[in-house]
Amino acid sequence: MVLSVVLAAFVLILPVELPDKTLFATLVLATRFPPLPVFVGVGLAFGLQVAIAVTAGSLLSLLPEAVVSAVVAVLFLTGAVLLWRESRKGGDEDEATAQAREQTSFVRAAAISFGVLFAAEWGDLSQLATAGLAARYEEPLSVFVGAWAALLVISGLAAFLGRKLADRLPVTLLHRVAAGLFLVFAVVAVVETVRTLTG
Known part of the structure; x- marks a missing residue:
C-alpha cells in the first residue's frame, strides 16, 4: 500500500x-x-461501490x-x-420532512440504509473519481483504502451528527473546491497524455 496514493484518494473524495x-x-x-x-x-454500501469503481479503474489501466x-x-x-454546475445551483436541496424514529431492528435499519445508498451511489462523482485514481496510479488497494476512508468519514458525520451538519455546510463552496480539485487532476492527466504521445 502506498500512503501518498491513500492520501490523494482521501483528499479528492472527501470534498466531493x-x-x-x-x-x-x-x-x-x-x-x-x-x-x-x-x-x-x-x-458497507460505500465499500462495495468503491470496490466496483476500483475494479473498473484497474481494468482501464x-x-x-x-x-x-x-x-x-x-x-x-x-x-x-458537473460539480461546477451544481455549485451554480446553490445550496437548495430538497430535504425529506423529519419523521418519527421507527422501532426497527438493527439488521433491518442497516439493510434499508445499505439499499438506499447503494442505489444512490451509482454513477456518482466519487465513483468517477475513484475509477480515475485507480487507473492513474495502478494502486487499487491504496485507492480503495483512501476512497473508502473518506466515504466512511462522511457517512459517520452524517449518521452521528445528523441535521446539525447540514445546517453548517457551505455547500456551494464545497462544490467549487471539489470542482477545482477535479480540474487539477484533469490537467495533470492531459499533460501526461501529451507527454506520452510526444515522448
Missing part, C-alpha cells in the same frame, strides 16, 4: 461527497433510524498509457464540470 446527495440521504436515514445501523449499512491518461482526463474533467 460532502455536498453530495448521498450525504443528505444519510442525514434523512439518521432521522428515521438509530445512527449505528445507518452508519453500518451506508459504510490494462490499456495503453496514452489511452488511460486520456480517459482519466475525461473522467476528471466531466466531474469538474
Whole structure:
C-alpha cells in the first residue's frame, strides 16, 4: 500500500461527497433510524461501490498509457464540470420532512440504509473519481483504502451528527473546491497524455 496514493484518494473524495446527495440521504436515514445501523449499512454500501469503481479503474489501466491518461482526463474533467454546475445551483436541496424514529431492528435499519445508498451511489462523482485514481496510479488497494476512508468519514458525520451538519455546510463552496480539485487532476492527466504521445 502506498500512503501518498491513500492520501490523494482521501483528499479528492472527501470534498466531493460532502455536498453530495448521498450525504443528505444519510442525514434523512439518521432521522428515521438509530445512527449505528445507518452508519453500518451506508459504510458497507460505500465499500462495495468503491470496490466496483476500483475494479473498473484497474481494468482501464490494462490499456495503453496514452489511452488511460486520456480517459482519466475525461473522467476528471466531466466531474469538474458537473460539480461546477451544481455549485451554480446553490445550496437548495430538497430535504425529506423529519419523521418519527421507527422501532426497527438493527439488521433491518442497516439493510434499508445499505439499499438506499447503494442505489444512490451509482454513477456518482466519487465513483468517477475513484475509477480515475485507480487507473492513474495502478494502486487499487491504496485507492480503495483512501476512497473508502473518506466515504466512511462522511457517512459517520452524517449518521452521528445528523441535521446539525447540514445546517453548517457551505455547500456551494464545497462544490467549487471539489470542482477545482477535479480540474487539477484533469490537467495533470492531459499533460501526461501529451507527454506520452510526444515522448
